[in-house]
């Protein structure tokens with residue numbers, strides 16, 4: 001890499017910091033950028049800056065959004081009485097891709113893991129209780145992962161909501177133990193959503 005001019009070395013270095021990109025691939029990508037028309041390289045650079053500038057958390061569900069409310073929360077066709085609780089925005093994206101759910105979401109920001117210092121205060125539980133207390137929510141669907149942490153998190157929510165006038169269900173069937181929602185295939189996810197069971 002030493003024989004490249006400094007600016008190219010810098011681009012290779014930046015690209016190789018991306019996940020799954022080794023130095024060889026970074027070198028190939030850098031050469032591609034170099035050969036690409038000026039406007040294409042410009043569009044790439046600008047889209048990276050734009051993402052950092054404009055993407056924020058949706059004020060209602062905490063999913064990724066270009067504005068105060070995400071596309072899902074803004075969609076009047078969604079059932080606002082159904083709230084699917086997930087750990088991360090990527091989990092929401094997987095469920096959206098599977099097309100098996102027409103309600104809204106609540107993204108916790110992770111799962112309870114006391115060993116790593118992630119307690120209830122580190123996750124968006126208060127915001128969830130507030131949504132439930134608003135009276136709009138009819139059912140809370142727990143779609144946290146089936147790992148120990150995900151199960152503990154689902155349990156925590158189910159117990160906390162036990163005396164609230166809201167149905168609490170857990171997606172289950174077909175999700176293997178330790179299953180990360182974002183890696184589950186669409187068919188399995190669809191069945192798991194349909195086969196959800198009530199938590200009490």
Ligand SMILES: [Zn+2]
Pocket residue numbers: 058059060061062063069070071072073074
């Ligand atoms: Zn939203």
